[in-house]
Amino acid sequence: MQKTILSGILAIGTLGLAAPAMAEMELSVYSGWQTSPHSRVYGDYPGTGAEIDALIGWEGRSFEMPPYYGVRGTWWKNEKLGFGLEFTHAKVYAPEDEREAIGFSDLEFTDGLNILTVNAYQRWPGLWAAGAVTPYVGGGVGIAVPHVDVDTTTGLDTYELQITGPAARLTAGVSYDLNDRFAVFGEYQFTYSSNTVDLPEGGSLETDIKTNALNVGLTLKF
Secondary structure, eight states: HHHHHHHHHHHHHGGGSOOOTTTTEEEEEEEEEEEEEOOEEEEEOOOOOOOEEEEEEEEOOOOSOOOEEEEEEEEEEEEEEEEEEEEEEEEEEHHHHHHHHHTTEEEEEEEEEEEEEEEEEEEEEEOOOTTEEEEEEEEEEEEEOEEEEEEETTSSSEEEEEEEEEEEEEEEEEESSSSSSSEEEEEEEEEEEEEEOOOOTTEEEEEEEEEEEEEEEEEOOO
């Protein structure tokens, strides 16, 4: 699934060969520090149907394997307006005491809380540093495709990718041109995803997850 998503993003870059001369294509990769605030988890416990209702203090653990990262392709229609596709491999873990209190030995989206969105961007090129520094903002909507890793203390396991609901993101950052082909950037990024998860034997789980991330990355221009 992730290879398919990434292939689709890379395909955006090939469109640059047929784009008008005034257009610009970019392929960006990034990683950084990602966290997630508390959110409520609702649902039906697998096998019993008992109601689940708990506040979970999610942990991001950005630098543990598998790492947090993202990839995006952007087509700049002109100097200021751009459109693109972005994939983010975020992560959230329920702390041990909180998950065990509601009957789970594992409760996490760690390979990952995958967010795929179609984005629009606004940038202000060449504001500082002899034209090398470009601030930008962007946002998009799409879907959440997390890898669900949920194990009950009664021995029922879920370990699979699921399409769980809509997602959105907001981004604000600054890019610095190293040369005509490469740039580095730093940014803040917020994501929101509404997740409805299917669990075995009639179980279910619902939660709205937000992430906050400080990203650093590299951009290749076509």
